[in-house]
Amino acid sequence: MIQVEDLHKSFDGHVVLDGISFEIGKGQVVALIGGSGGGKSVLLKHLAGLMKPDKGRVIIDGADLKTLRGGQLRALRDRLGFLFQGGALFDSLTVYENVAFPLREKTKMKEREIREKVLKELELVGLKGAEDKYPSQISGGMVKRAALARALVRDPEIMLFDEPTTGLDPVIGQAILELIDACHKRISFTGIVVTHEIPRIFSYVDRVLMIYEGKLRVNATPQELMRSEDPVVKSFLGY
Amino acid sequence: MRRMDIIRKIGAVTLESVRRMGLMGLFLVKTFLYTLIPPIKFGRVIKQIHFIGVQSSLVILLTGSFSGMVLGFQGYYSLSRFGSDAFLGPMVGLALIKELGPVLSALMVTGRAGSAVAAEIGIMRISEQIDALELMGLNPYRYLIVPNLLAALISVPLLTAIFDVVGIFGGYLIGVKLLGVGAGVYFGEMRHYVEMADVLEGLYKSLSFGVLIAWVSTFKGYYTGILTGFGAEGVSKATTQAVVLCSVLILVWDYFMTSLLF
Numbered sequence: 001m002i003q004v005e006d007l008h009k010s011f012d013g014h015v016v017l018d019g020i021s022f023e024i025g026k027g028q029v030v031a032l033i034g035g036s037g038g039g040k041s042v043l044l045k046h047l048a049g050l051m052k053p054d055k056g057r058v059i060i061d062g063a064d065l066k067t068l069r070g071g072q073l074r075a076l077r078d079r080l081g082f083l084f085q086g087g088a089l090f091d092s093l094t095v096y097e098n099v100a101f102p103l104r105e106k107t108k109m110k111e112r113e114i115r116e117k118v119l120k121e122l123e124l125v126g127l128k129g130a131e132d133k134y135p136s137q138i139s140g141g142m143v144k145r146a147a148l149a150r151a152l153v154r155d156p157e158i159m160l161f162d163e164p165t166t167g168l169d170p171v172i173g174q175a176i177l178e179l180i181d182a183c184h185k186r187i188s189f190t191g192i193v194v195t196h197e198i199p200r201i202f203s204y205v206d207r208v209l210m211i212y213e214g215k216l217r218v219n220a221t222p223q224e225l226m227r228s229e230d231p232v233v234k235s236f237l238g239y
Numbered sequence: 240m241r242r243m244d245i246i247r248k249i250g251a252v253t254l255e256s257v258r259r260m261g262l263m264g265l266f267l268v269k270t271f272l273y274t275l276i277p278p279i280k281f282g283r284v285i286k287q288i289h290f291i292g293v294q295s296s297l298v299i300l301l302t303g304s305f306s307g308m309v310l311g312f313q314g315y316y317s318l319s320r321f322g323s324d325a326f327l328g329p330m331v332g333l334a335l336i337k338e339l340g341p342v343l344s345a346l347m348v349t350g351r352a353g354s355a356v357a358a359e360i361g362i363m364r365i366s367e368q369i370d371a372l373e374l375m376g377l378n379p380y381r382y383l384i385v386p387n388l389l390a391a392l393i394s395v396p397l398l399t400a401i402f403d404v405v406g407i408f409g410g411y412l413i414g415v416k417l418l419g420v421g422a423g424v425y426f427g428e429m430r431h432y433v434e435m436a437d438v439l440e441g442l443y444k445s446l447s448f449g450v451l452i453a454w455v456s457t458f459k460g461y462y463t464g465i466l467t468g469f470g471a472e473g474v475s476k477a478t479t480q481a482v483v484l485c486s487v488l489i490l491v492w493d494y495f496m497t498s499l500l501f
Contacts, residue, residue: 050374077375078376080374082371084370084371086367088366088371090368090371091362105377106375
């Protein structure tokens with residue numbers, strides 16, 4: 001479903017991605033790990049079409065993102081959900097209005113149907129009762145859950161998670177990972193999770209991609225990764 | 240080698256300045272295109288009219304009335320040296336309608352609303368809210384930029400009109416009530432010498448200032464992080480640059496408009 005071919009990206013002469021290539025099958029969830037500043041979020045933004053590569057291609061269901069314009073790009077983004085690291089909730093809207101926003105703007109659903117869907121999504125992420133609060137009035141964990149509800153409200157086929165548990169305490173972080181897993185079981189999206197939650201994330205993903213010095217060092221199952229004799233991998237995992 | 244370094248630096252600064260001007264120009268063209276091609280988010284336009292127009296009206300009332308009163312004083316003492324104090328009304332009227340009303344209103348709106356718009360959009364940029372809009376398949380120009388342009392086009396001329404009216408009344412208070420110019424003389428001479436062309440000149444200026452304010456403040460906010468650096472410092476720089484650049488452009492553009500319409 002997702003193919004990345006020989007992706008290169010530099011900023012002001014500093015090489016961030018140096019020939020990354022991989023494939024993700026439909027319904028798979030993949031963890032993207034690596035050192036801080038290693039290019040994981042940059043890679044994720046390429047998959048969302050928010051950045052264009054210097055060289056290489058991102059192909060989603062046969063469509064090269066670089067060639068998509070206007071209506072075609074919008075059609076692809078209708079199938080995509082993105083959980084930003086900080087949540088990126090619209091701070092002048094309540095939690096309810098944030099989650100309802102994509103339904104109001106992109107669908108022809110009636111307000112009653114929207115209300116039903118939004119309240120159901122909020123309940124699934126454990127935010128029942130918080131719908132009238134503004135993002136500044138809720139905790140970091142609640143912001144992430146509201147952002148997750150907004151990203152999932154249109155049942156996307158592809159979900160991209162940019163460090164969903166960063167900045168949260170371990171208990172809340174675990175709850176977020178379990179929520180993502182439950183949502184995946186419910187709607188079977190194809191997902192990529194940028195994370196530092198090692199080894200916790202391994203229970204929730206099919207494969208692990210590790211970026212090191214701009215290159216793809218590892219593309220393996222969690223079990224294969226844990227058995228790896230690569231010194232860089234062992235050092236990163238803390239063995 | 241030192242000379243070459245200086246030349247290289249001048250070249251780099253020049254190229255970067257030209258690049259930024261080009262970016263700003265393309266931004267304006269895109270904004271106009273999305274304004275002319277539907278749909279328009281009318282709800283957002285109304286909200287921004289309230290923010291830019293209604294919420295600026297108090298500062299306009301204050302600055303307009305005091306500007307008119309100062310004009311009344313200065314105008315009277317200047318004209319009475321030539322025995323021409325009877326022309327206080329047209330002097331106040333023409334100065335406000337053709338020049339001070341549009342320029343001072345625009346500067347007040349820049350300081351109050353322009354800075355706030357730049358800051359709001361800048362914060363949305365650095366907190367990835369604009370990216371979130373794009374990833375929902377929505378056009379950030381239609382939600383953030385076009386409503387501000389339309390709101391400024393509607394609000395700034397109306398605020399200018401309010402400024403002119405309260406300013407003329409401020410001049411009346413000082414000239415007539417305090418300094419003894421006849422009320423009939425004040426308004427009669429004003430009516431005689433102020434023409435529709437003068438009112439239209441003020442209107443054209445205020446419309447163009449509205450475009451400038453919306454263009455510069457939304458551009459600076461939208462490109463926060465990309466042109467100014469990220470974080471709170473980036474937003475602060477974007478806001479400051481928006482106000483300074485807008486104020487300078489208003490005064491420069493005022494000169495060109497005045498010479499064009501003279």
